[in-house]
Amino acid sequence: MSEINIQDIIKPENLVYEKTKLMTDKTLSYCPGCGHGTTHRLMMEVIEELGQENDTIGVAPVGCSVLAYEFMNVDMQEAAHGRAPAVATGIKRLWPDKVVFTYQGDGDLAAIGTAETIHACNRGEQIVIIFINNGIYGMTGGQMAPTTLPGMKTSTSPYGREIESMGNPLKITELIAQLPGTYYVTRHSVQTPAAARKAKRAIKKAFQNQIDGKPGLSFVEVVSNCNSGWKMDPVQSNTWMEENMFPYYQLGDIKVDGKLL
Amino acid sequence: MGELKLMKGNEALAEAAIRAGVDGYFGYPITPQSEVIEYLMAEKPHERTGMVVLQAESEVASINMLYGGGGTGKKVMTSSSSPGISLMQEGLSYMAGGEIPCVVANIVRGGPGLGDIQPAQSDYFQSVKGGGHGDYRLPVLAPASVQEMSDFVPIAYDLAFKYRTPVLIVSDGLIGQMMEKVELFDQMPRLTDEEINEKYPWATNGKPVGKEKRVLTSLDLDPHKLEKHNFKLQAKYKKIEEEEVQFELIDCEDADYIIVAYGSSSRIAQKTVQLAREEGIKVGLLRPITLWPFPKKPIDDLVVKGVKGFLSVEMSAGQMVEDVKLTVRERTKVEHFGRYGGVIHSPEEVLDALKSKIIGG
Amino acid sequence: MTEEIIIAGFGGQGVLSMGKILAYSGIMQDQEVSWFPAYGPEMRGGTANVTVIVSDERISSPTLTAYDTAIILNQQSMDKFEDTVKPGGVLIYDPNGISKHPTRTDINIFTIEGAKIAAEMGNTKIFNMVVLGGYLSVKPIVKLENVILGLKKSLHERYHKLIPLNEDAITMGMKNVEKLN
Numbered sequence: 001m002s003e004i005n006i007q008d009i010i011k012p013e014n015l016v017y018e019k020t021k022l023m024t025d026k027t028l029s030y031c032p033g034c035g036h037g038t039t040h041r042l043m044m045e046v047i048e049e050l051g052q053e054n055d056t057i058g059v060a061p062v063g064c065s066v067l068a069y070e071f072m073n074v075d076m077q078e079a080a081h082g083r084a085p086a087v088a089t090g091i092k093r094l095w096p097d098k099v100v101f102t103y104q105g106d107g108d109l110a111a112i113g114t115a116e117t118i119h120a121c122n123r124g125e126q127i128v129i130i131f132i133n134n135g136i137y138g139m140t141g142g143q144m145a146p147t148t149l150p151g152m153k154t155s156t157s158p159y160g161r162e163i164e165s166m167g168n169p170l171k172i173t174e175l176i177a178q179l180p181g182t183y184y185v186t187r188h189s190v191q192t193p194a195a196a197r198k199a200k201r202a203i204k205k206a207f208q209n210q211i212d213g214k215p216g217l218s219f220v221e222v223v224s225n226c227n228s229g230w231k232m233d234p235v236q237s238n239t240w241m242e243e244n245m246f247p248y249y250q251l252g253d254i255k256v257d258g259k260l261l
Numbered sequence: 262m263g264e265l266k267l268m269k270g271n272e273a274l275a276e277a278a279i280r281a282g283v284d285g286y287f288g289y290p291i292t293p294q295s296e297v298i299e300y301l302m303a304e305k306p307h308e309r310t311g312m313v314v315l316q317a318e319s320e321v322a323s324i325n326m327l328y329g330g331g332g333t334g335k336k337v338m339t340s341s342s343s344p345g346i347s348l349m350q351e352g353l354s355y356m357a358g359g360e361i362p363c364v365v366a367n368i369v370r371g372g373p374g375l376g377d378i379q380p381a382q383s384d385y386f387q388s389v390k391g392g393g394h395g396d397y398r399l400p401v402l403a404p405a406s407v408q409e410m411s412d413f414v415p416i417a418y419d420l421a422f423k424y425r426t427p428v429l430i431v432s433d434g435l436i437g438q439m440m441e442k443v444e445l446f447d448q449m450p451r452l453t454d455e456e457i458n459e460k461y462p463w464a465t466n467g468k469p470v471g472k473e474k475r476v477l478t479s480l481d482l483d484p485h486k487l488e489k490h491n492f493k494l495q496a497k498y499k500k501i502e503e504e505e506v507q508f509e510l511i512d513c514e515d516a517d518y519i520i521v522a523y524g525s526s527s528r529i530a531q532k533t534v535q536l537a538r539e540e541g542i543k544v545g546l547l548r549p550i551t552l553w554p555f556p557k558k559p560i561d562d563l564v565v566k567g568v569k570g571f572l573s574v575e576m577s578a579g580q581m582v583e584d585v586k587l588t589v590r591e592r593t594k595v596e597h598f599g600r601y602g603g604v605i606h607s608p609e610e611v612l613d614a615l616k617s618k619i620i621g622g
Numbered sequence: 623m624t625e626e627i628i629i630a631g632f633g634g635q636g637v638l639s640m641g642k643i644l645a646y647s648g649i650m651q652d653q654e655v656s657w658f659p660a661y662g663p664e665m666r667g668g669t670a671n672v673t674v675i676v677s678d679e680r681i682s683s684p685t686l687t688a689y690d691t692a693i694i695l696n697q698q699s700m701d702k703f704e705d706t707v708k709p710g711g712v713l714i715y716d717p718n719g720i721s722k723h724p725t726r727t728d729i730n731i732f733t734i735e736g737a738k739i740a741a742e743m744g745n746t747k748i749f750n751m752v753v754l755g756g757y758l759s760v761k762p763i764v765k766l767e768n769v770i771l772g773l774k775k776s777l778h779e780r781y782h783k784l785i786p787l788n789e790d791a792i793t794m795g796m797k798n799v800e801k802l803n
Binding site: 053054055056057059060066067069070073074075076077078079080083086087088089090091093094095098115116119 | 284285287313315317318319321322323325326327328329330331332333335337351352355359454465466467468469470474475476477478479480
């Protein structure tokens with residue numbers, strides 16, 4: 001057998017997967033095994049497939065994904081901590097024909113930005129919110145988040161989250177689903193190819209709702225891992241997520257086409 | 262001649278926003294400026310010009326709606342009063358850093374804290390020294406009449422877009438609540454989306470086909486890059502200081518003494534000038550129209566001309582007086598007089614202070 | 623000419639709108655005007671007052687401590703503003719509801735039975751126009767025709783049918799003002 005050289009392999013007919021051109025070539029700043037990168041890719045694939053590359057404005061948060069604007073190859077604004085839904089409101093109200101999304105973590109969306117989140121949802125802003133919930137503040141070094149599970153150890157709950165003094169984990173997704181302003185509310189994960197494919201379908205539905213001018217906000221929560229913050233390896237963290245996070249934050253649709261399930 | 266109306270300062274500001282072709286107003290009610298959003302809601306500017314008006318859930322949300330809308334190249338505005346403006350400082354700092362244009366009106370009330378709802382000028386420091394975190398300045402216009410509440414709106418937008426910066430209009434409850442004759446300027450067209458794309462290539466409103474994406478951010482984790490960005494901002498501020506100072510001189514030609522006062526205080530001080538001159542005391546009034554950049558040169562000129570003293574009259578415990586002192590540099594006397602906490606000084610009180618602190622002091 | 627006026631009474635008596643119509647009348651004859659109300663908690667207690675300045679020149683301070691004319695419509699306002707009338711100035715008041723009448727001798731004091739006349743005319747809402755009429759007969763700083771123009775400007779169109787009634791009220795006020803001292 002003659003030796004195969006690289007030029008024989010890189011041929012268009014051999015192509016089985018291509019990175020969407022809506023992801024830049026910049027190396028992701030996320031830890032290996034983290035769900036952020038996968039979710040970024042799914043979103044950008046969806047925007048490309050929907051042909052919205054030139055009509056989309058994204059809003060990045062403060063948190064691990066603060067640099068999302070470096071990886072997502074669409075027009076982007078970097079918002080102050082928690083304010084992304086207000087920023088997106090300002091954009092969408094003045095450019096109603098454009099596609100506008102926010103990408104936010106749990107600290108950003110469900111702690112400091114709770115008011116902005118709830119009121120953007122309640123006004124029924126026609127935007128998409130992608131919410132990454134990994135139960136911890138990743139960027140700042142693993143502090144307790146509003147979504148940290150009971151008993152879960154973080155650097156600010158070193159003996160585990162104590163409900164009596166630290167409060168309960170906030171199911172903000174169920175909360176905003178109650179508001180008449182939300183049109184589509186769903187919860188997914190991206191830790192396996194099958195889960196990622198499902199999540200992508202949900203993300204696509206969310207963006208399609210906006211393009212179709214459906215009345216209300218589409219909200220996709222992605223329950224994710226934080227292996228460095230949780231102090232586990234990526235495989236352990238995914239197992240831990242499945243065993244602990246999923247029972248509390250149950251996957252699946254919560255509200256579809258404006259109707260609670 | 263434009264249309265003549267009797268209007269409150271707050272109403273004139275709102276009407277001017279519509280006529281200046283503002284695309285979006287986002288605000289939260291607070292006394293003494295709620296007439297701005299009330300007027301806009303009643304006027305249905307969406308039917309007149311397509312302008313969007315939205316009552317936000319807070320001042321924090323309002324300023325961030327401005328961040329989003331301003332970042333797309335649209336003309337955006339909010340207004341509030343002191344406690345609400347404090348809440349907006351975060352957003353203003355981000356917009357200064359991200360170089361996003363907008364206009365914010367502060368109808369100042371007494372403080373600190375919840376204070377009261379009566380007129381004050383105690384937000385001078387917050388307005389002219391930056392206000393939020395980081396090294397930045399914002400151009401600050403100080404209207405002294407209802408007419409100027411209208412006239413300064415398009416001027417503020419010219420500055421905001423020329424320099425890609427938030428611009429403050431700093432007034433107070435007196436001018437906001439007062440009615441005066443105002444000549445309204447003619448309707449200016451809102452820019453079309455195409456015009457925005459042509460004029461503002463930085464605006465993030467959807468990546469142009471075949472071009473690079475645009476990003477608006479105030480973040481740069483590399484200190485050397487962030488320093489470079491700061492150099493750029495500082496160069497811009499220097500240019501604004503060189504080119505955008507505005508002020509008014511009243512009866513200063515032969516004046517022995519100068520009152521420095523802006524906004525409402527300048528109106529009161531004008532009466533003091535009349536009273537003083539009736540008594541044969543030669544007093545002039547220097548009214549800063551831009552609080553930042555501060556009119557240093559005219560003050561310097563007056564010092565060189567040999568005036569015997571400056572009285573900074575403000576409805577504050579003495580804030581602008583620091584800038585007057587920095588300019589005068591102890592070459593002649595500088596004192597402060599003002600009532601505060603919502604109390605408005607009378608022209609007679611100002612005259613008494615001039616006599617005791619400057620002339621006889 | 624500069625006329626500096628304080629109008630003070632209860633909220634609901636039309637104090638602010640009287641001032642507004644007067645200011646608009648000034649604009650109609652090309653004068654400078656300012657109108658500055660007491661706002662906020664001062665209003666909550668039920669009193670209302672407004673400083674109106676009409677002048678041929680640019681107006682300096684829109685707030686004052688002494689006035690050419692005080693138009694007083696309740697006792698609290700009498701207590702507060704009698705002393706603020708400049709010597710030689712004018713104080714006009716509606717004696718209805720006044721228990722302590724003004725005592726100054728260095729000013730010109732007039733009464734106008736605004737409430738009574740308005741009631742007799744069958745519409746208590748025109749009270750403020752009767753008082754305005756009384757004031758204008760003492761100090762004709764604006765022409766009646768300009769007051770009517772001012773009324774048109776400050777009233778919504780759906781109330782324009784009430785302008786003749788308001789004009790009658792002003793005329794009645796002009797006829798019924800009485801000098802006390």
